[in-house]
Amino acid sequence: MSSEASGREGFIRFHDRWSKAAEAINGSEKHSATVKEQIKRIDNDLKDIQRSLELVNKWGNSVDEVFKSLNNTIGNFIDRLQEETLLISAGSIAESQNNPVTKQIKSIAREVGKIKFGGQPLQRLPTLSRPEIDEKTDRTNKWQRLEKEEIMKYPAVSDARAMYELLDLQLKLCFLCLSIFPENEIIRKRSLVYWWIGEDFVVASGGKEVEEIGEECFKKLCESGLLEPIYGGHSRFPHGCKLHPWIRWMAIDIAKETMFFDFDSDGKPSSGSPCQCPRRACVATTKERRPEKVDLGQEGSELRSLFNIDVHFLECKEEDFKKLTNLTTLQLGRWKDKPKYHIEVMNTSFLDHLGLLKNLRFLGLQGISRITKLPDSIQELTELMVLDLRACHNLEELPAGIASLKKLTHFDVSYCYLLEYMPKGLGSLSDLQFLGGFVVSSLRGKEACKLSDLSRLVKLRKLSLSLAAYTTSEEELKALGNIKPLKSLTITWGAASSPVEKNDGQYQNQKCSTSTRTRKSTTSKQSTAISSFEISLPPSLTKLDLRCYPKPDAPKLRRVEDGTASEDCLKKLYFRGGSLSSLHGIEGKAVSKVEVIRLRFLQKFSMVKPDLERISHPHLKYVEIFNCRHIDESFAENGTGDGIGLDQASTSNTNANSHSPIFYKIVPCPRKQ
Numbered sequence: 001m002s003s004e005a006s007g008r009e010g011f012i013r014f015h016d017r018w019s020k021a022a023e024a025i026n027g028s029e030k031h032s033a034t035v036k037e038q039i040k041r042i043d044n045d046l047k048d049i050q051r052s053l054e055l056v057n058k059w060g061n062s063v064d065e066v067f068k069s070l071n072n073t074i075g076n077f078i079d080r081l082q083e084e085t086l087l088i089s090a091g092s093i094a095e096s097q098n099n100p101v102t103k104q105i106k107s108i109a110r111e112v113g114k115i116k117f118g119g120q121p122l123q124r125l126p127t128l129s130r131p132e133i134d135e136k137t138d139r140t141n142k143w144q145r146l147e148k149e150e151i152m153k154y155p156a157v158s159d160a161r162a163m164y165e166l167l168d169l170q171l172k173l174c175f176l177c178l179s180i181f182p183e184n185e186i187i188r189k190r191s192l193v194y195w196w197i198g199e200d201f202v203v204a205s206g207g208k209e210v211e212e213i214g215e216e217c218f219k220k221l222c223e224s225g226l227l228e229p230i231y232g233g234h235s236r237f238p239h240g241c242k243l244h245p246w247i248r249w250m251a252i253d254i255a256k257e258t259m260f261f262d263f264d265s266d267g268k269p270s271s272g273s274p275c276q277c278p279r280r281a282c283v284a285t286t287k288e289r290r291p292e293k294v295d296l297g298q299e300g301s302e303l304r305s306l307f308n309i310d311v312h313f314l315e316c317k318e319e320d321f322k323k324l325t326n327l328t329t330l331q332l333g334r335w336k337d338k339p340k341y342h343i344e345v346m347n348t349s350f351l352d353h354l355g356l357l358k359n360l361r362f363l364g365l366q367g368i369s370r371i372t373k374l375p376d377s378i379q380e381l382t383e384l385m386v387l388d389l390r391a392c393h394n395l396e397e398l399p400a401g402i403a404s405l406k407k408l409t410h411f412d413v414s415y416c417y418l419l420e421y422m423p424k425g426l427g428s429l430s431d432l433q434f435l436g437g438f439v440v441s442s443l444r445g446k447e448a449c450k451l452s453d454l455s456r457l458v459k460l461r462k463l464s465l466s467l468a469a470y471t472t473s474e475e476e477l478k479a480l481g482n483i484k485p486l487k488s489l490t491i492t493w494g495a496a497s498s499p500v501e502k503n504d505g506q507y508q509n510q511k512c513s514t515s516t517r518t519r520k521s522t523t524s525k526q527s528t529a530i531s532s533f534e535i536s537l538p539p540s541l542t543k544l545d546l547r548c549y550p551k552p553d554a555p556k557l558r559r560v561e562d563g564t565a566s567e568d569c570l571k572k573l574y575f576r577g578g579s580l581s582s583l584h585g586i587e588g589k590a591v592s593k594v595e596v597i598r599l600r601f602l603q604k605f606s607m608v609k610p611d612l613e614r615i616s617h618p619h620l621k622y623v624e625i626f627n628c629r630h631i632d633e634s635f636a637e638n639g640t641g642d643g644i645g646l647d648q649a650s651t652s653n654t655n656a657n658s659h660s661p662i663f664y665k666i667v668p669c670p671r672k673q
Contacts, residue, residue: 010067015046017074021081038105048155070108077104157246163224164254173201174217175226176260178243179251180269180282180309181335186230188240189218191335191364194386194410198329198362199305209433209459210385210409230337240337269309283308283332305329312343314368316350327357333388334367343368355380362386366412373397379404390436391415398423400447405429412436414464420444427453433461440467440476455482464490474534481536481560487568489538490545493578536560537590540568549578552604559590569593576600582607587615598624599631606630613662626667 022039025031164172174196181187193214196202202213222229222238226247229238243251248267255261262277264270269282281303301323308314314332324330334341345368354363355377363381365371366388372395378384379401385408389395395416402408403425411429413419414437421441426432426449435457441448454460463486467476480489533555537544539562549555559570573586573594581604583597594617599605605628612623625631 010071011046011049014067014070014074015050017071017078018042018046021074021078024081035102035105042105042108077108157250160226160247160250161254163226164250167224170201171217171220171224173199173260175221176251176255176258177201178227178241179248179255179263180261180307181243181248182310183245183248184242186240186242186337188335188337189215189238191331192218192241194362194364194388195305195307195329195331197386197409198331198360200328200361209461211433211461278302280305280307282306283311283314285310302326305331307331308333308335308343314343314345315347316345318350318353321350321353321356324357326359328359328383329362330357330360331362331364332368333365334391335364339367339391341367345370348372351375352377354378357381358383360384362388364388365392366390368392369394371395374399374402376401378402381405382407384408386410387412389413389416393417395419400425402426403428406431408432409459410434413438421448423447424449424453427456430457431459432457433459435460435462436464438463438465440465450479451476452479452482455479455484457483458485460485462486462488464492466492466494477533478536481538481558483538484540484560484562486538486541488543488545489541490547491535492547493550494548534558537570541570542568543572543574544570545572545574545576547576547578549575549580552579552581554580554583554585556585557588557590572596572598574598574600575602578602579604581605583612583615587617591617593619595619596622596624598626599628600624600626602628602631604630620662622663622665624665624667626665627669629669631666631668 022043025039026036164175167175174192177192177195177199178187193202193211196214196217197210202210202217204210205213208216218227218238218241221227222241226243227241228244230240230242231238252263252267256263259277259279261280261282262270269284279302283306303324304326306324306327306329308331316332332343332345334343348371351371352375354360354375358380360381361383363384363386367390369392371389371392374389374395374397376399378399382404384405387402387405387408387410390412391414393416395413396418398413398419400423402411402423406429408429409431411426411432412434416437419437419439421443422439424447426435426438435454438449438451438454440451451465454463460483463483480486533549533551535544535555535557537557537559539560541559544557546555557570570591571594573591573596575598577600580599580602584607597617597620
């Protein structure tokens with residue numbers, strides 16, 4: 001039997017049986033309008049699928065798989081439907097959103113919706129996956145023929161185009177930025193928001209800062225169905241997204257129509273020519289994997305954005321920079337959700353000419369190696385709002401001229417392990433909202449920025465800092481409490497000994513140990529060791545993430561009160577790596593409203609469950625224990641008999657302080673063979 005016949009057979013069989021069930025519901029006065037409207041939507045989806053089967057023959061096998069599964073449940077559904085209809089008619093039960101029939105209708109609606117658009121069956125189609133570069137040419141040509149003739153005719157693509165047309169102009173522009181990314185690549189939310197800031201697609205308004213507006217745009221695009229959100233293993237909020245292959249081709253079509261970007265016949269973004277796409281260009285490789293030269297024209301360029309898609313070895317000529325005076329967005333670094341993605345610049349002398357780009361708002365150099373310092377000319381970028389130097393592992397020094405960047409809102413030097421100190425001027429950047437990788441150092445004396453200097457940053461919402469296990473003084477940590485607007489704080493002890501970065505903040509290493517990427521801050525004036533840590537928490541802090549904490553005893557947390565009736569309070573407490581052995585001492589007013597505790601890669605942690613539950617956390621709802629060597633045994637042996645063993649398990653118990661449920665997720669260490 002052909003795949004087309006097989007797919008149609010499964011569809012026809014299901015459709016016939018579904019029609020009888022739908023007719024029974026529509027013909028009854030006992031079912032609500034809500035249920036009947038759901039039935040109508042399913043019918044419309046089935047009509048679209050029927051038309052699609054005529055367009056895409058190869059879809060048949062995947063469709064049939066799903067309908068075989070649905071056919072296994074439709075008989076039971078019809079029986080339940082008949083039984084429930086009788087009971088409703090007799091007045092024995094009332095229709096409910098939680099009864100079996102209503103739940104099964106929702107389940108069927110989800111499965112049918114997956115077939116119509118965007119679900120797993122579509123992603124398994126051989127005709128919908130871009131061929132790899134080493135596959136046969138005939139398959140490539142076949143895919144290209146299907147691109148316009150088949151895929152763009154599919155009703156779901158028309159639906160997506162209609163959905164795009166309903167977006168306001170801001171969201172349309174933000175969405176078209178995604179057209180340049182390769183198929184099936186995860187695109188980080190942060191990279192997109194930074195780009196949107198650089199293009200001026202998102203601006204502060206209505207009392208909301210620019211990052212909040214960018215986050216809202218990302219959320220709306222995900223809710224529209226045009227983006228597929230990507231979540232971390234434990235987060236309720238997406239950290240990135242993907243485009244379904246069909247939506248990507250729709251986006252490419254629109255981007256070419258509107259001259260937003262230029263693409264070749266394979267859908268790969270090209271450098272383009274100034275007449276075809278005057279405002280944006282990509283640094284990309286050719287089919288032979290050689291970097292394609294960006295055409296800047298003869299008499300200067302009107303280029304506003306230049307984005308590196310897949311070039312690993314960058315060669316930037318100084319004379320080209322002189323033509324980019326109108327540039328607002330320069331993204332040469334890493335955008336992928338892959339820390340191992342390597343980018344290297346052949347000659348760093350081009351950086352000396354950054355001062356020519358006086359309109360630049362976003363400079364992205366993330367993950368580029370061989371950059372040891374930034375030139376003094378960077379102080380000329382007075383319009384700069386985002387400076388992303390994350391994971392520039394060779395970076396050793398930041399110029400004092402950074403203090404001139406008065407419009408800077410986001411500054412990230414996280415994972416720049418060779419930085420010895422931060423320049424003093426950072427404390428004067430009053431618009432700064434995000435500061436990543438701040439180095440607490442006793443070097444350079446008055447030249448170095450101290451934590452106490454950050455108290456002047458009235459818009460600072462997120463801060464990550466790194467310090468040696470023997471920091472300058474306990475007063476440094478107490479100074480944190482004076483950064484009053486701070487919402488999220490991450491502290492890493494011994495910056496060179498942090499776990500290996502994975503997927504932008506998730507960690508795969510088991511311990512924090514000294515590595516070769518050690519700071520050069522070894523001086524005869526080493527500070528006195530702190531016997532016990534006391535951390536002052538800003539009054540608005542809601543998330544505290546402590547990494548590679550060097551002591552077995554938990555730190556003392558004290559919340560600084562600012563005299564206002566703020567509803568903000570610490571709700572998330574994370575420990576990742578380090579020597580922590582228990583949470584004893586983590587109690588009191590500062591942590592009284594903590595809802596989530598995550599313990600990851602703590603090889604010395606051995607606290608048992610009854611002790612954990614006796615600590616005064618009356619609002620605690622969720623505890624995650626990941627890869628902690630002793631915790632699984634202790635919870636199993638000393639727990640309350642709820643079945644947590646050595647395998648990955650989740651269960652709930654009652655909080656002894658408030659009688660509210662606590663959900664536990666235990667992921668044990670991998671056992672040695």
